[in-house]
Amino acid sequence: MSYFDSASAAPLHPVARQALQASFDEGWADPARLYREGRRARLLLDAAREAAAEAVGCRPDELVFTTSGTRAVHSGIEGALAGRRRVGHHLIVSAVEHSSVLHSADLHEAAGGAVTRVQVDRAGRVSPSSYAGALGPGTALACLQSANHEVGTEQPVAEVARLCREAGVPLLVDAAQSLGWGRVEGDWSLLTASAHKWGGPAGVGLLVVRKGVRFAPQGPADERESGRAAGFENVPAIVAAAASLRAVQAEAAQEAARLRELTERIRTRVPTLVPDVEVVGDAVRRLPGIVTFSCLYVDGETLLHELDRAGFSVSSGSSCTSSTLTPSHVLKAMGVLSEGNVRVSLPPGTGEEDVERFLSVLPGVVSGVREKLGAPTAVTKVPASVDALVVDALGRRCPIPVIELAKVIGDVPLGGTVRVLSDDEAARLDIPAWCEMRGQEYVGEEPAEHGSAYVVRRLA
Amino acid sequence: MSYFDSASAAPLHPVARQALQASFDEGWADPARLYREGRRARLLLDAAREAAAEAVGCRPDELVFTTSGTRAVHSGIEGALAGRRRVGHHLIVSAVEHSSVLHSADLHEAAGGAVTRVQVDRAGRVSPSSYAGALGPGTALACLQSANHEVGTEQPVAEVARLCREAGVPLLVDAAQSLGWGRVEGDWSLLTASAHKWGGPAGVGLLVVRKGVRFAPQGPADERESGRAAGFENVPAIVAAAASLRAVQAEAAQEAARLRELTERIRTRVPTLVPDVEVVGDAVRRLPGIVTFSCLYVDGETLLHELDRAGFSVSSGSSCTSSTLTPSHVLKAMGVLSEGNVRVSLPPGTGEEDVERFLSVLPGVVSGVREKLGAPTAVTKVPASVDALVVDALGRRCPIPVIELAKVIGDVPLGGTVRVLSDDEAARLDIPAWCEMRGQEYVGEEPAEHGSAYVVRRLA
Numbered sequence: 001m002s003y004f005d006s007a008s009a010a011p012l013h014p015v016a017r018q019a020l021q022a023s024f025d026e027g028w029a030d031p032a033r034l035y036r037e038g039r040r041a042r043l044l045l046d047a048a049r050e051a052a053a054e055a056v057g058c059r060p061d062e063l064v065f066t067t068s069g070t071r072a073v074h075s076g077i078e079g080a081l082a083g084r085r086r087v088g089h090h091l092i093v094s095a096v097e098h099s100s101v102l103h104s105a106d107l108h109e110a111a112g113g114a115v116t117r118v119q120v121d122r123a124g125r126v127s128p129s130s131y132a133g134a135l136g137p138g139t140a141l142a143c144l145q146s147a148n149h150e151v152g153t154e155q156p157v158a159e160v161a162r163l164c165r166e167a168g169v170p171l172l173v174d175a176a177q178s179l180g181w182g183r184v185e186g187d188w189s190l191l192t193a194s195a196h197k198w199g200g201p202a203g204v205g206l207l208v209v210r211k212g213v214r215f216a217p218q219g220p221a222d223e224r225e226s227g228r229a230a231g232f233e234n235v236p237a238i239v240a241a242a243a244s245l246r247a248v249q250a251e252a253a254q255e256a257a258r259l260r261e262l263t264e265r266i267r268t269r270v271p272t273l274v275p276d277v278e279v280v281g282d283a284v285r286r287l288p289g290i291v292t293f294s295c296l297y298v299d300g301e302t303l304l305h306e307l308d309r310a311g312f313s314v315s316s317g318s319s320c321t322s323s324t325l326t327p328s329h330v331l332k333a334m335g336v337l338s339e340g341n342v343r344v345s346l347p348p349g350t351g352e353e354d355v356e357r358f359l360s361v362l363p364g365v366v367s368g369v370r371e372k373l374g375a376p377t378a379v380t381k382v383p384a385s386v387d388a389l390v391v392d393a394l395g396r397r398c399p400i401p402v403i404e405l406a407k408v409i410g411d412v413p414l415g416g417t418v419r420v421l422s423d424d425e426a427a428r429l430d431i432p433a434w435c436e437m438r439g440q441e442y443v444g445e446e447p448a449e450h451g452s453a454y455v456v457r458r459l460a
Numbered sequence: 461m462s463y464f465d466s467a468s469a470a471p472l473h474p475v476a477r478q479a480l481q482a483s484f485d486e487g488w489a490d491p492a493r494l495y496r497e498g499r500r501a502r503l504l505l506d507a508a509r510e511a512a513a514e515a516v517g518c519r520p521d522e523l524v525f526t527t528s529g530t531r532a533v534h535s536g537i538e539g540a541l542a543g544r545r546r547v548g549h550h551l552i553v554s555a556v557e558h559s560s561v562l563h564s565a566d567l568h569e570a571a572g573g574a575v576t577r578v579q580v581d582r583a584g585r586v587s588p589s590s591y592a593g594a595l596g597p598g599t600a601l602a603c604l605q606s607a608n609h610e611v612g613t614e615q616p617v618a619e620v621a622r623l624c625r626e627a628g629v630p631l632l633v634d635a636a637q638s639l640g641w642g643r644v645e646g647d648w649s650l651l652t653a654s655a656h657k658w659g660g661p662a663g664v665g666l667l668v669v670r671k672g673v674r675f676a677p678q679g680p681a682d683e684r685e686s687g688r689a690a691g692f693e694n695v696p697a698i699v700a701a702a703a704s705l706r707a708v709q710a711e712a713a714q715e716a717a718r719l720r721e722l723t724e725r726i727r728t729r730v731p732t733l734v735p736d737v738e739v740v741g742d743a744v745r746r747l748p749g750i751v752t753f754s755c756l757y758v759d760g761e762t763l764l765h766e767l768d769r770a771g772f773s774v775s776s777g778s779s780c781t782s783s784t785l786t787p788s789h790v791l792k793a794m795g796v797l798s799e800g801n802v803r804v805s806l807p808p809g810t811g812e813e814d815v816e817r818f819l820s821v822l823p824g825v826v827s828g829v830r831e832k833l834g835a836p837t838a839v840t841k842v843p844a845s846v847d848a849l850v851v852d853a854l855g856r857r858c859p860i861p862v863i864e865l866a867k868v869i870g871d872v873p874l875g876g877t878v879r880v881l882s883d884d885e886a887a888r889l890d891i892p893a894w895c896e897m898r899g900q901e902y903v904g905e906e907p908a909e910h911g912s913a914y915v916v917r918r919l920a
Contacts, residue, residue, distance in 0.1 A: 003497055008490040009692065017484060024477060028662070030468040034764055035773035037463055067527035067663065068691030074680050100690070103680035196692060202488070203527065203663040203694035220534050220563035230560070231528030232469065232656060234663035237697075304494055313495035 002354040003313045006197075007149050007177060007290055007345035013199030016244035020201060020236050027235035032224070041235045048235075048242035055245045056191060056208055057183040063208045064225040065238045069176045069194025069340070072205035073100040075217065075228060076172050076190050080141045083214035084170070088138025089113040094126045094145065094155070095333035098174055101143050101327065114138070123282040124153040124334045131160045135167040142171050147179040150317050150330040150343055152263075154178070156334060159188030165189075170213050179206075179285060180248040181256055189213045195241035195441030198248045199348070203234055204241040248348065255348045256288040262355045263291040264342060273363045278437060280336045289346040292317075294331070296339030296434060297403045298369045306365045307342070312358055317341045319398050319426040326425045327398075337433035338426055339399040350424030373403060389418040395451050398426035402434050405456065409440065412458040417443060423451030431456065462814040463773045466657075467637060467750055467805035469611050473659030476704035480661060487695035492684070501695045508695075508702035515705045516651060516668055523668045524685040525698045529636045529654025532665035533560040535631050535677065535688060536650050540601045541568060543674035544630070548598025549573040552585045552739040554605065554615070555793035558634055561603050561762050562789065574598070583742040584613040585792045591620045596629040602631050606638040610777050611741030611805055612723075612750030614638075618646030625649075630673050637747060639666075640708040641716055649673045652791055654703035658708045659808070664701040706745040708808065715808045716748040722815045723751040726804060733823045738897055740796045749806040752777075754791070756894060757863045758800030758829045767802070767827045772818055777801045779858050779886040786885045787858075797893035798886055799859040800826070833863060849878040854910050858886035862894050865916065869900065872918040877903060883911030891916065 001011075027044040029037035036159030046060075053060040066072040081091060093105045095117045105115045116134040118126050120208065131142060142164050147154045157173055164171040170189030178184065184191060190213060195204035207228060209215045215228075222230035248255075263286075271277050276296035295303065300318025307314055317328025318341040327338035344358070389412055393401040401422040412418050420431060428445065431454045435442035443455035461584035472480075487504040489497035506520075513520040526532040541551060553565045555577045558812065565575045576594040578586050591602060602624050607614045617633055624631040630649030638644065640658030644651060650673060655664035667688060669675045675688075682690035708715075723746075731737050736756035755763065760778025767774055777788025778801040787798035804818070849872055853861040861882040872878050880891060888905065891914040895902035 001496070003489075003495075005490075005493065005495065005497075008493060009488060011488050012484050018483075020480075022474050024480075024661075028469060028656070029463075029773075030465075033465065033468060033773070033775060034761070035465065035768045035771055035775075036461075043561050067531070070682060070691035071527070074690060077836075100680065100682070103682065107680045194692070196488070199693070201484075201696070202692055203697055205691075220567045222530060222560070222561065222563065230534060231530035231665075232654070232662055234527075234661070234697075236661070237663055237694075301494070309493045313489075313493070313497055315493060315495075399614075 001311050002350070002358065004344045004346055004350070004358070005313050005315050006048055006347035007343065008315055009202070010347050011198045012201060013244040015247040016200050016240040019240040020191040023239040027239055028268060031233055031235060032380045044239050045233060045235050049237045051246055052206060053240040055183070055242070055249055056179070056206065058190040058191070058208050058210065061226075062210055063206060063356040064228045065233065065241070066205035066207050066229040067194060067203055067231065069197070069205040070100040071229070072192035072194070073098065073174060074104055076192050076207050076209070077101065077104040077108070077141065078141065078218045079209070079215045079228065080170055080172060080190055080213065080214035081113070082218055084140040088140050090114045090116070090136060090139040092118060092131065092134045092139060092142040093400065094118045094143070096120050096124055096148050096330045097143060097145050098149055098176060101145070101174055112221070114189035120333050122334055124151045124280070124330065125282055125285070126146050126155055126160070128156050128159040128163055134161045135164065135169055135451040139167065139169045144171060144173060146173055146175040146184050147287045148281070148330060149177050150328055151292045151334070152287040153282040154285040154287065157184060157188065161188045180245065181252050181288065182249060195237070197244070198245055200241035200244045201237045203237045221354065246293060251348065259346050259348070259350065262346060262350060262352065263289060263344070265355060268361065269359055270362065272365050276437070278337045278433070280331070280334060290343065292343045294337040295335065295340030295342070295366050296437065297373060297399050297406065298366055299373065299397070299399050300339065300341050302369050302372070303340055303365065306369060310365060311360045312361070314334060315343050317343065319424075327429050332429050333431070335429070337430055337437065339402060339430045373399065388416070391418060391420045393420055393422045393424070393427075395423065397424050397429060401427045401429050405431065406432065409456070409458055414458055416435035417433060417455050417456050417457045419453045421448055421451060421453050427454060428452070461771050462810070462818065464804045464806055464810070464818070465773050465775050466807035467803065468539055468775055469656045469662070470659040470807050473704040473707060475577030475707040476660050476700040478604040478811035479700040483696035483699040487699055491695060504699050505693060505695050508699045511632045511702040511706055512666060515643070515702070515709055516639070516666065518651070518668050519671065521686075522670055523666060525693065525701075526665035526667050526689040527615065527663055527691065527694070528773070529652060529657070530560040531689070532652035532654070532667040533558065533634060534564055536652050536667050536669070537561065537564040537568075537601065537603065538678045539675045539688065540630055540632060540650055540673065542676040542678055544600040548600050550576070550596060550599040552576045552578060552591060552594045552599060553601040554578045554580060554603070555574060556584055556608050557578050557603060557605055558609055558636065561605070561634055574717060580793050582794055582796060584608050584611045584740070584790065585742055585745070586615055586620070588616050588619040588623055588793045592623045595624065595629055599627065602629055604631060605634040605636075607747045608741070608790060610788055611752045611794070612747040612803040613742040614745040614747065617644060621646035621648045631656070636829045640705065641712050641748065655697075655705070658705055660704045661697045663697045695892045696782050710809065714899050719748040719806050719808070719810065722806060722812065723749060723804070724811060725815060726751045726819065729819055729848065730822065734818060734826050736897070738797045738893070740791065740794060750803065752801065752803045754797040755802070755826050756797065756897065757833060757859050757866065758826055759833065759857070759859050760799065760801050762829050762832070763800055763802065763825065766829060770821045770825060772821070775803050777803065779884075787889050792889050795889070795892065797890055797897065799862060799890045800829075833859065848876070851878060851880045853880055853884070853887075855883065857884050858890060861887045862890050865891065866892065869916070869918055874918055877915050877917045879913040879915050881908055881911060881913055887914060888912070
């Protein structure tokens with residue numbers, strides 16, 4: 001069994017487990033109480049705060065423990081926006097942030113705020129100049145992840161932080177994916193993170209607010225955690241989170257080099273082993289353990305299922321694996337293929353042999369899925385004008401529209417067009433991506449009676 | 461060492477510890493994922509939800525796990541208020557709710573909502589007719605605790621629930637203190653609870669919303685826990701919370717009888733062992749493990765400190781033990797003495813010998829504190845009209861104003877009055893309470909140049 005989804009959650013680190021065991025006995029009481037059990041819990045909490053602050057690179061009184069990374073993001077964004085209400089109501093986020101950031105932005109917008117969603121390049125990276133261009137006199141807050149959770153691309157946080165600082169705007173960095181690998185560089189103002197991403201227990205997030213940043217906690221008053229995280233402190237889990245953060249950071253340099261080599265193997269060998277694959281994300285400025293690729297003519301759910309049967313746990317940004325039937329917003333923003341998408345995120349300690357086994361198993365799994373889907377399907381070729389073929393893929397889900405397009409492209413005369421009728425959300429992303437991969441021209445999308453018509457011109 | 465503060469937090473139940481150990485291995489992955497580790501976590505989460513729902517007496521799909529009791533209350537109140545926004549903006553709470561309820565009410569009021577705070581009798585109990593009187597056509601929600609956290613008084617939840625149901629108003633019951641003892645009776649609409657009160661781990665609360673109750677979750681969208689509790693689910697802690705809830709409920713009937721007898725000993729014997737003590741809270745309709753009393757002429761912080769030195773961990777609603785220097789809102793609403801306040805809350809399994817040792821130690825501890833405070837203090841007796849003595853206790857903190865009053869009452873002619881000048885918030889509560897205990901007449905409070913003048917007429 002190989003668990004390759006540490007970007008979702010990592011198994012409990014041995015140090016975290018030991019710390020939990022010890023602090024169940026020592027840290028269960030209310031740290032606000034004056035008696036000895038309370039004082040003991042307080043000591044543990046204070047020590048954990050110091051350890052976490054040291055790992056983050058901030059003062060202990062700038063850091064509070066929340067109940068999750070999501071909660072840290074929600075509280076951080078709403079507190080920073082409220083603290084700068086008088087400056088304005090403009091929020092900047094990147095288009096590839098974690099959903100907790102994007103949903104906070106949606107809520108802000110619904111409440112009358114203004115939101116700029118900074119676009120990314122095909123590698124999933126923002127340009128500092130886009131942030132600079134978005135900053136204005138009414139900007140209350142900017143948010144940027146340290147690295148992307150789906151494709152591993154690192155963002156230019158230090159540079160964006162400098163630009164924000166010059167404009168007098170605080171920058172909130174969602175460091176959920178990177179903090180275990182080391183401190184976030186640059187002069188950021190707020191930072192959030194999540195312990196279960198680095199092998200700490202679930203139920204612990206970090207919210208750091210630098211001294212001098214205007215911050216107004218929202219929600220009902222609560223005296224715990226400087227008024228920034230309501231509810232009884234989970235001291236044992238906090239102790240374990242801090243201890244494991246220090247442990248993984250201590251191992252980070254060595255482990256990063258090892259995992260980077262392993263993910264590099266996947267990056268370079270998958271396209272040679274599996275035809276019609278697009279590896280996505282920045283090839284160089286990336287997290288050590290994440291590699292993501294998409295396979296043409298494959299449906300993500302079946303692929304994940306087959307990989308699970310073969311003993312590999314990975315995740316996918318394909319539409320068919322989500323309940324909403326829309327492809328991942330990250331792949332969408334990058335404009336890359338989403339069908340047959342696989343994210344491999346290796347936990348520290350992953351062995352070379354596990355990766356080799358994955359590389360040996362993957363080609364057969366993908367071709368098996370393709371074979372299943374390649375079976376003849378009922379497609380109506382509607383007679384049309386001399387140079388315009390129409391493929392009716394209405395009611396068919398990803399990856400069928402692209403498969404049908406690929407089947408008929410040979411029938412289209414060079415320079416002629418084919419119209420693919422589809423009501424599947426993923427087609428909007430995957431047909432242009434297929435054109436790019438195949439050297440065909442994507443002409444554009446037109447409204448149709450049902451769904452849309454995607455027009456493709458044959459060039460090759 | 462005797463830990464007598466289980467109403468704050470209970471040590472981890474052995475069943476909770478076992479469940480945690482097991483589910484660290486089985487339940488750390490993301491339950492939303494399709495691979496085997498995710499499916500295993502999902503199975504554990506589903507089973508825990510069923511067990512908790514069974515213990516609460518609701519359907520599994522009516523129950524979500526939050527990250528604390530406080531969070532359950534915050535989310536429950538704001539979601540129910542938002543869901544009934546069209547009905548009106550009126551919220552009813554009792555004056556003795558947990559601070560998470562009262563702070564939610566304060567926030568609602570600050571945002572333009574109307575709040576009725578239903579008063580309690582001297583035992584800390586609301587009358588159903590007060591709730592009936594408060595219900596109106598614009599009432600969106602009513603809240604009532606199942607039992608009070610500071611004095612143990614049980615509230616008439618079933619009757620209030622019936623009245624609310626007749627008025628078409630949902631009732632939210634904060635069951636934090638009672639759920640370990642059994643289901644909450646009556647036709648309530650929403651229920652909240654907190655696992656660390658029953659020996660579950662910190663980091664888990666319950667929010668139950670009955671089918672048919674209008675509920676609109678607030679805050680940024682999040683797909684977890686039916687959209688009602690944002691953030692990665694803490695599956696191991698949830699499993700442990702559910703398992704320990706079942707375990708303590710199974711032991712509840714037997715343990716309740718035992719603890720009730722032990723707290724009854726404290727209720728009846730403390731007043732015979734320690735002079736000038738008021739036992740507070742309902743003598744009959746109360747939780748099994750909680751007993752609360754206040755000692756005249758004693759400051760709560762010193763008392764707690766001395767009890768801690770003697771090996772007893774208890775808490776206090778006295779002003780001097782809180783950072784705000786105001787007495788507990790519960791004691792205030794009850795109109796009982798707050799100085800030298802002690803809450804004893806026995807965890808399940810407390811031995812008879814621990815309670816006997818407490819009863820043997822307490823008298824010496826109290827008299828020691830009184831001796832220290834009884835030392836002569838600089839009090840100015842200002843010459844005044846023939847029947848009016850003035851005690852200047854300005855700048856002196858609880859319990860000094862009451863001690864000075866007690867010292868001079870003998871100098872006041874029968875029928876004459878004494879004015880106590882005090883700027884201590886606790887005096888407003890403790891001087892009338894002293895009069896009631898001593899058979900003197902509390903005439904009232906008058907504004908003074910500094911602080912207030914509390915006027916007392918000598919009757920005895």
